[in-house]
Amino acid sequence: xxxxxxxxxxxxxxxxxxxxxxxxxxxxxxxxxxxxxxxxxxxxxxxxxxxxxxxxxxxxxxxxxxxxxxxxxxxxxxxxxxxxxxxxxxxxxxxxxxxxxxxxxxxxxxxxxxxxxxxxxxxxxxxxxxxxxxxxxxxxxxxxxxxxxxxxxxxxxxxxxxxxxxxxxxxxxxxxxxxxxxxxxxxxxxxxxxxxxxxxxxxxxxxxxxxxxxxxxxxxxxxxxxxxxxxxxxxxxxxxxxxxxxxxxxxxxxxxxxxxxxxxxxxxxxxxx
Amino acid sequence: xxxxxxxxxxxxxxxxxxxxxxxxxxxxxxxxxxxxxxxxxxxxxxxxxxxxxxxxxxxxxxxxxxxxxxxxxxxxxxxxxxxxxxxxxxxxxxxxxxxxxxxxxxxxxxxxxxxxxxxxxxxxxxxxxxxxxxxxxxxxxxxxxxxxxxxxxxxxxxxxxxxxxxxxxxxxxxxxxxxxxxxxxxxxxxxxxxxxxxxxxxxxxxxxxxxxxxxxxxxxxxxxxxxxxxxxxxxxxxxxxxxxxxxxxxxxxxxxxxxxxxxxxxxxxxxxx
Numbered sequence: 001x002x003x004x005x006x007x008x009x010x011x012x013x014x015x016x017x018x019x020x021x022x023x024x025x026x027x028x029x030x031x032x033x034x035x036x037x038x039x040x041x042x043x044x045x046x047x048x049x050x051x052x053x054x055x056x057x058x059x060x061x062x063x064x065x066x067x068x069x070x071x072x073x074x075x076x077x078x079x080x081x082x083x084x085x086x087x088x089x090x091x092x093x094x095x096x097x098x099x100x101x102x103x104x105x106x107x108x109x110x111x112x113x114x115x116x117x118x119x120x121x122x123x124x125x126x127x128x129x130x131x132x133x134x135x136x137x138x139x140x141x142x143x144x145x146x147x148x149x150x151x152x153x154x155x156x157x158x159x160x161x162x163x164x165x166x167x168x169x170x171x172x173x174x175x176x177x178x179x180x181x182x183x184x185x186x187x188x189x190x191x192x193x194x195x196x197x198x199x200x201x202x203x204x205x206x207x208x209x210x211x212x213x214x215x216x217x218x219x220x221x222x223x224x225x226x227x228x229x230x231x232x233x234x235x236x237x238x239x240x241x242x243x244x245x246x247x248x249x250x251x252x253x254x255x256x257x258x259x260x261x262x263x264x265x266x267x268x269x270x271x272x273x
Numbered sequence: 274x275x276x277x278x279x280x281x282x283x284x285x286x287x288x289x290x291x292x293x294x295x296x297x298x299x300x301x302x303x304x305x306x307x308x309x310x311x312x313x314x315x316x317x318x319x320x321x322x323x324x325x326x327x328x329x330x331x332x333x334x335x336x337x338x339x340x341x342x343x344x345x346x347x348x349x350x351x352x353x354x355x356x357x358x359x360x361x362x363x364x365x366x367x368x369x370x371x372x373x374x375x376x377x378x379x380x381x382x383x384x385x386x387x388x389x390x391x392x393x394x395x396x397x398x399x400x401x402x403x404x405x406x407x408x409x410x411x412x413x414x415x416x417x418x419x420x421x422x423x424x425x426x427x428x429x430x431x432x433x434x435x436x437x438x439x440x441x442x443x444x445x446x447x448x449x450x451x452x453x454x455x456x457x458x459x460x461x462x463x464x465x466x467x468x469x470x471x472x473x474x475x476x477x478x479x480x481x482x483x484x485x486x487x488x489x490x491x492x493x494x495x496x497x498x499x500x501x502x503x504x505x506x507x508x509x510x511x512x513x514x515x516x517x518x519x520x521x522x523x524x525x526x527x528x529x530x531x532x533x534x535x536x537x538x539x540x541x542x543x544x545x546x
Contacts, residue, residue, distance in 0.1 A: 001274055002297055002300075003296040003297060003300045003311060003312065003313060003314070004294075004296055004297050004314070005290050005291045005292055005293035005294065005296060005314045006291045006314075007296065007313075007314060009313060009314075009315070015333075017278050017333075017334060018278045018279045019278055020278040021277075021278065023276040023277055023278060023280065024275055024276060024277050027275075027276045038276060038311065038313070039276065040276060040280075040282060040311070040313065041276070041277070041278045041279075041280060041282075041334060042282070042332055042334070043332060043333035043334040044331070044332060044333070045331065045333060048331050051328055051331070052328040052331050052332065054328070055324055055325040055327070055328030055329065056328065058317070058318065058321050058324070058325050059315055059316060059317060059325065060288075060290075060316035060317070060318060061290060061314060061315065061316040
């Protein structure tokens with residue numbers, strides 16, 4: 001790879017930044033695709049986000065941005081247009097510059113999970129999903145699953161207010177699918193997803209009781225870990241299909257790459273492609 | 274080269290930007306030196322320079338900047354401290370972040386020429402210089418030559434006001450050296466430098482009459498060109514030492530690389546090293 005005056009720029013903005021993996025992954029994708037672009041880590045201090053981010057959007061040879069912790073909500077107002085997935089979760093994790101010069105934003109966090117399930121050869125449409133966690137990740141995954149056509153989502157979330165907010169928003173957006181708040185994985189669930197932080201710590205167990213599951217059930221986890229997380233271990237031991245946090249990350253890279261290269265118009269378009 | 278979340282950033286800011294060569298040159302230097310850093314082209318529209326540049330300086334993993342046309346004067350106020358070379362010419366072309374977090378700026382344009390002369394094995398100290406042009410490049414080269422110990426500089430510049438400003442500033446800063454305004458290269462000159470734009474156009478001739486020169490004379494040009502410029506062609510035909518615009522560019526890269534890696538404190542320190 002050579003960087004010249006004509007090389008186009010993409011970047012991920014976060015605080016901290018050293019832990020991000022996008023620069024390596026996307027720079028390699030650009031190289032493999034013959035695109036003269038590099039992907040950079042940009043460390044913007046949280047206290048100065050608005051001023052610095054606004055200025056970055058004025059850099060003329062910058063074509064796309066990812067936004068990570070703690071800026072996904074604060075970045076939303078900087079996009080002139082946002083996709084339906086971003087509106088649904090009130091946050092974005094990606095922006096690109098349109099030919100008009102306007103910045104368009106969208107949220108791909110949930111889509112990454114759906115893509116990962118599909119890449120492993122499991123369908124999503126028609127499944128009965130049980131989802132642990134209604135935070136940022138859970139909310140994004142719920143919307144992406146609904147958009148991808150699951151029949152139902154049962155939400156397991158200890159924060160009742162958070163759970164109600166998410167379920168009522170989902171009911172409004174997807175009136176033909178079923179959404180409920182539950183306290184354990186219901187029998188008949190065929191897709192179980194952990195979008196809670198349980199599993200990040202070494203001593204963590206399962207995020208909740210899983211009960212008896214159908215043989216064709218797929219189990220997914222957002223937690224990225226070298227060793228299998230407890231819920232992935234559970235799936236491996238019992239022969240269920242499984243999708244790891246790393247699978248989800250890779251699934252998102254595909255969707256984002258398509259978005260950056262203008263192969264899709266939004267996260268939703270990408271979801272239904 | 275791999276870009277990760279821990280990779281440090283350097284950039285050149287200009288409008289336009291596609292023509293710059295620093296990203297390629299410095300990224301390769303970093304790689305060769307085992308420094309985990311990349312050098313980027315950053316296109317900031319001239320109308321938005323102040324706001325965007327201020328924000329760039331807040332990016333925490335950005336360690337150094339070059340500034341090119343048309344921003345060398347407008348960048349000066351953004352440096353908390355500037356070297357003597359920058360103060361002398363009221364412009365900077367490089368900034369780096371100190372351990373304290375403060376940005377320090379300096380002007381290396383003239384130093385690049387001095388380094389190039391030295392790299393070709395010609396001394397600078399004690400020479401009688403004749404210099405065409407008292408613009409940005411001429412002014413920077415005059416100061417760098419004076420700092421490097423030439424005995425005298427005779428300035429050939431059609432704009433009388435410009436010539437007087439530069440000569441009086443040089444006399445103030447370097448009271449022990451001789452500075453004069455002349456209308457042709459005086460006999461006895463041993464270093465002739467073209468810092469005027471003459472030579473950029475295909476039909477250009479010499480920037481002025483060169484007269485009879487000593488055999489040991491060195492002739493330099495700031496104009497970058499694939500084919501020899503008229504004044505370089507003159508030197509080649511008559512067997513004088515010569516330094517091209519490309520040599521000067523390379524000479525500056527050395528000095529800037531030392532500055533970015535904190536091997537020197539300023540352009541002046543670099544000049545006398």
